[in-house]
Amino acid sequence: MLEITNLHARVGEKDILKGIDLRVNAGEVHAIMGPNGSGKSTLAQVLAGRETYQVTAGQVLYQGKNLLEMSPEDRAREGVFLAFQYPVEIPGVSNMYFLRTALNAVRKYRGEDELDAMDFLALVNEKMKVLGVNETLIQRPVNQGFSGGEKKRNEIFQMAVLEPRLAILDETDSGLDIDALKAVAGGVNLMRSPQRGIVVVTHYQRLLGHVVPDFVHVMHDGRIVRSGSKDLALELVQQGYAWLEEEAACLPR
């Protein structure tokens, strides 16, 4: 479903991604780990179409199409979803209106009928019940005055409503207490399906105790330096990231 080959990206004059290769198939959960500044979040943002980053080399195929040529909205309409590390507050726009506009834009693109307010409300109520989301959340302006945990839950809630084919979660676990972490992990697990690929970007192993990945990749200095099974994450907990520096020193530049 997703095939990243030799991806290079920079912001301004600074190279951040220096040759990423990654393949994600439908039904798989991949975890991307690594220390701060290794390029994990940049990778997530580049896949969503953030214009701050300039892709300088490589290619990304998504369901056989060139993802990098698509606008951010077309990526979303094609089924790519990014759960933001820092969800944006939008005063004056209710969560309900925002999500309905988004869902209908996606449906229209796919040639499906737009949902009216009643149908949408029914859908939202169902998703809220499944995820255990507080009902007031949907009436409030998008993320405005939300706690850190509420913002992350709202990302998961949006994902559940939009039902993407490829979900990328950018540090959705950071800053959460254990209850919020469990709620977020529960939401992600509900989304696991043979038709869906999930990429979890995280700094810590914590979330992976609840969302067990099929593959773990370790990023350092803009590259994936190790890939393995879920056990790799446990190894990282014991060793930390210090060994990366030593290993990186041996890599050919």
Next chain:
Amino acid sequence: MSATLIAVHEQIEEPRPWLHHLRRAAFERFAALGFPTTHNEDWKYTNVTPFTKIPFERSRRPAPRLLAPPKGATVTSLAHALETEPGLLEEHLARYAGFHNNAFVALNTAFMSDGVLIRIPNGAVIEEPIHLVFTSSEQDRPTVSYPRTLILAGRDSQAVIIEEYRGADGSLYFTNAVTELVAGEGAVIEHYKLEKEGDRALHFGALQVRQARSSSFTSHSIALGGALVRNELNVVLDGEGAECALNGLYVAGGQQHIDNYTTLDHAQPRTTSYELYKGILDGSAQGVFHGRIIVRQDAQKTDAIQRNKNLLLSQKAVINTKPQLEIYANDVRCTHGATVGQVDPEALFYLRSRGIGHQDARNLLTYAFASEMIERMKFEPLRSRLEEVLHERC
């Protein structure tokens, strides 16, 4: 225009001596002042000179329409009131809106017509809003009109007043409107001004408010139409404990020019003002916000907050924002701030990343910027109408 006006109006025919005297005095003052130029500090960013060369003729425009006559208040035309209550008019008319330093107010005072007198008795609570509609119909020649409104709200009265100005697109006309509003002790008055003039119109509007002790005045000033618009709003907080809130929203595109000039005069102790004006400017539109706050020597414990926020949607749009604080008392709290910004790129990307198209996302954020002002409007029908208008424009 001035030459034409003088030619036409040299013959001010006014049978009542006091009013004749007032009109003459105002006209002489106008003749002495002339139209303001951009050399005048109060008109630095708004150039009316091109309009002053247009030969406007007096319009025979119909008297303002009153939607839903209110229960408990009296609304009469100025002409009728002059017949029935000359004493009342002599006591109040032109006593609040000074024309000595204001050419447009002087001009209106000299030629005022199409006027309305609104009286709200002491203690009366008017449930339904008093809604005046001033319409300029299509004309083949440039016309000018001088609506004049006098609102006398008695002690402990309560009312909602709406002034709506609209006109035909394509017609060249000039509306010079002056409203005087007196809020008695403890009165609670909410005033809406909805300006939606035609696309070639020149609109000058002055609202002069005088507030007595413990009165509360709320203004919602919405400016959407016109080629060149100047809205002046002057509030004198002339009694202890008086409070007011001024809410403004201006939305301009194309070549539109919208100027809001507000003056809050804290003349007595423990008076409070809260002001927020928001502007959305697109195309080559120009906006001006000039917010003047005066705190008189006796006006201790004044609390004044002024904010002006602007959203520029194009590279060519311009806003000039200018706070002007004159504080002569020492125990006061006055804060002011202005912001000018573009659509937040973070928010834009967030919306797009959920599948909302670029233009739709921009419109949604623009609408969201304005929505804060709409939410403050208590009168629901006007709120819905404005929402509709904004959805069309954003």
